[in-house]
Amino acid sequence: MNTNGTVRRRTGLWHNEDARRFVSLVATGVLIALLTGADGSQDDSLLAFRESLLSIRLPICVGLMVLLWAVFYVGQRRRISLSPAVTGAAFRQRLRQMPVVRWLLIVAVVGAALVLPPFLSGFWQTVLVNQVGIYVLLAAGLNVVVGWAGLLDLGYIAFFAIGAYTTAYFTGTLPIAPPFVVNPFVAIIFAVLACLVAGVLLGTPTLRLRGDYLAVVTLGFGEIVRIVALNGDDFTNGPRGATNIPHPSITLPFGVHFTVPGLDWKVDWDGSLRWGIDSLPYWYLLLVLTALVVFLLSRLEHSRVGRAWTAIREDEVAAQANGVRTVRLKLLAFAIGASTSGVAGVIYASKVGFISPDNFILQYSIFVLAYVIFGGMGSLTGVVLGAALLTALPEFLRDYVAAADRPTYLGAVLVLMMIFRPAGLVPAGRRKAEITAQQASDPPGSSVQQADQPEAGQPEAGPTASPAGAVGGGQ
């Protein structure tokens, strides 16, 4: 694809593909040495540099990177190109077309989610509920807004906050007394209603705005909700937040009481289900809720509404011209996303039992958005998987990295992921098709942009320019 003319003209060392890759890998090595090295101090700003770069760490990290480069280099010299059959691409392609495999995978994942958690340690159970479960629900909701309707919402966590504070209000743990105190399960209804109202209130005036303007307005909304919660000492208890939010419980009108005659086996259950400090029951509750939400949303995806959202996302004017009621549908997407978030808020509030404005800072909105895009915007499977992986990732680093440093790795993963798999972990079918089509039809007129293409061809984009050829042209 690279025209030889543009490549040959640039013959400086910096324009040599291998030299460039070498420099960036060495830089990465230094970065890793710093990242894993000592912490800095307030008085001696160069302490971290000295401690990390003068230790054995630096040669090891840089050495590894140079080795990596050498492997690349030799690989390219020899022009080793594996056929798709060997690399397994063809095999994977064939697998993908078999519905059985897909179902097996789903069954395996659901089975693992059902069976495994009791065997995990208490810590991991808590992570599963407080992080993974909650964020999967949040991400599934945001996926409707961003992934399907294409509305960039940066204040999504506000609805989570509204859900949580509604729970606190209706369980009587805020300074203002509610008209009646209810079980957190019943609070779900009120939380969903509150979020619907908030979503419509925010959406009605703002949904006329285009992409980035909508983003900043929703961001503002998120901050407003947080600051109101922070400053409203009289009704939200300010920075102290709400404490002792009760756990949910269900008492069924019937119990199960029976004895098996002959055997000494007796069931005596009064029909009550209680959730408590223990994380495991919450996990199953969240699993049921997530399954429900995912099922409902997946029904929506290819329905008339879902297709209308796609139309709006792709071209709002064209959608409107074709009779799609854009404002109403955008509001619907907003409201559905908001109410899902509200449900997550209820569960979070009653699980943790304590909420404060610090739980609802802008960064969490951004994180949820990152999970959605990491997983594959618009693909429910991807979003659920992405949220689960990225929320669990920092916890895996727990034994090796200080808590404060963990987001650094999250950031690095996000950047790398976007470079190498911009459509996400499990790309939505439509988006994937778009990207491949775009790459295939890349106009030759854009050769100025293409002239010094630093990376080798995309790993999975089929017949792109051969990297070996491009390098050969440069020398």
Place this chain on the structure above:
Amino acid sequence: MSLQEFCQFTILGLTRGSLYALIALGYTLVYGVLQLINFAHSEVFMMGGFGGMFVIRALLGPSPGMQSFALATFYLVLGMLAGAAAGGLTAWVLERVAYRPLRKRNAPKLAFLISAIGASVFLFNFAGKLWSRQPQFVPQFFEVNKPIFDIFGATMTLIQVVIVGSAFAMMVFLDRLVATTKLGQGIRAVAQDAPTAALMGVDIDKTISRTFVLGGLLGGAAGFMFGMFSLVQYNMGFLPGIKAFAAAVLGGIGNIRGAMVGGLLLGLVENWSAIFIDTKWSDVIAFVALVLVLMFRPTGILGERLGRSA
């Protein structure tokens, strides 16, 4: 509310507003050429603060005492240059690592957003690790809070004069640069129509890279001044970054003069609101003002586009 109080808050608003405007220019420049929100720009600002602080510390030590006028000016300019250089370098690396590879692969628009968010999260946590998470202060080498002049009983201090003055100088400089130089012409051409600009011989990659650096220089210098004004910390970029982004949108994102107007206006509104309502609501007021403006002028006060006509 007395006149004095009003003037005092106006001065404060001008100071903050001119810093917002400087940062907002970075958002707007990048938006102009790429139609992307550079979410990592707040980290450029933070790096500028650190860069300036380190240079001042290295030259003068932790407690230098007051310098003479000429020396103080010299160090101030030096610190600003160091901050600008740190900001520019950060922006350049950012474009190289988090933007260019994606551009080469025709990634969808939101992928850029996430890679920028990732870079931002990485950068500020990394800075926190390298230079500790405690707040740090730029050594004071001149009397920062010396009152310079009174307006109706409200005093403007030396640092405020410095910030407002240098910010305006930089804004005029940028405005002229974009309007008259070849680089500015290139930036405007890419903003208007990138493929056509490429056909006319504009090197798009270089222009984009330089646009990032330009925004980084301004943001870095603003970071140093912010450090002089308050403190330097790994997460110092967050709030000013968001405000400046809001300011850029307020003025019409992609519009250079819009960013200046938006920044100043946001700073003023935020501080005026502190007179009438409590200071703790000033962030809410700023965002409500933003929403109100956008409802009546959906593309900001001065409208979009870096290039003159759409």
